[in-house]
Amino acid sequence: MSRAIPHPVLSLALVLMWLVLTSFSLGNLLLGTFIALIAGWSVEHLHPAKPKFRRWLAIPQLFFIVALDILRSNIAVARVLILGPTHPAYHSGFVELTLQLREPNAIAVLAIILTATPGTAWIEFEQESGRLLLHVLDLRSEDDWQDLVRNRYEALLMEIFE
Known part of the structure; x- marks a missing residue:
């Protein structure tokens, strides 16, 4: 599941936002889902390395x-x-x-x-x-x-x- 949908919360939020901004139809649901999945896969590759703090003060x-x-x-x-x-x-x-x-x-x-x-x-x-x-x-x-x-x-x- 995590490989197919790497960011499920982000993808769900994008689909819901897409449906709010457009009229609800099966075509818009499918298009919004497709866009949300592509965005989730893209975001997966954008994660920078975790910061390593040397001097917190x-x-x-x-x-x-x-x-x-x-x-x-x-x-x-x-x-x-x-x-x-x-x-x-x-x-x-x-x-x-x-x-x-x-x-x-x-x-x-x-x-x-x-x-x-x-x-x-x-x-x-x-x-x-x-x-x-x-x-x-x-x-x-x-x-x-x-x-x-x-x-x-x-x-x-x-x-x-x-």
């Missing part, structure tokens, strides 16, 4: 740093967008960063951190070279961003995961 430290940075970024974005013309001019742009992280779970956490921070967007990542393309709403210096990501987030993530 760095997790709360990273959490508080990220929470503070998100609060600061919310204030900065509000100043730029809401106060607009009275605020000094800002320059948005793309920043190319080189990451030392190679652990997939640590990279995923970094992606969540940078995407959750208002004013930044994770655009592209090349795993082989460690190159990250980031869009920043208020870009002052690329070197500042390289330093911020490397010393503030990446260093702690390397302590936690690697």
Whole structure:
């Protein structure tokens, strides 16, 4: 059973969602079941390796740093967008960063951190070279961003995961 339907709860939820979004008929039931099974088999191959934490005490430290940075970024974005013309001019742009992280779970956490921070967007990542393309709403210096990501987030993530 687990081989034929590797994620039964996910598959059932997808079939039910399909039937809620479409009109109920035998054809929609069969099509929804087919799509749910394909999705379940696909998800089976997406599971990353389990994270191995090396230094648990760095997790709360990273959490508080990220929470503070998100609060600061919310204030900065509000100043730029809401106060607009009275605020000094800002320059948005793309920043190319080189990451030392190679652990997939640590990279995923970094992606969540940078995407959750208002004013930044994770655009592209090349795993082989460690190159990250980031869009920043208020870009002052690329070197500042390289330093911020490397010393503030990446260093702690390397302590936690690697």
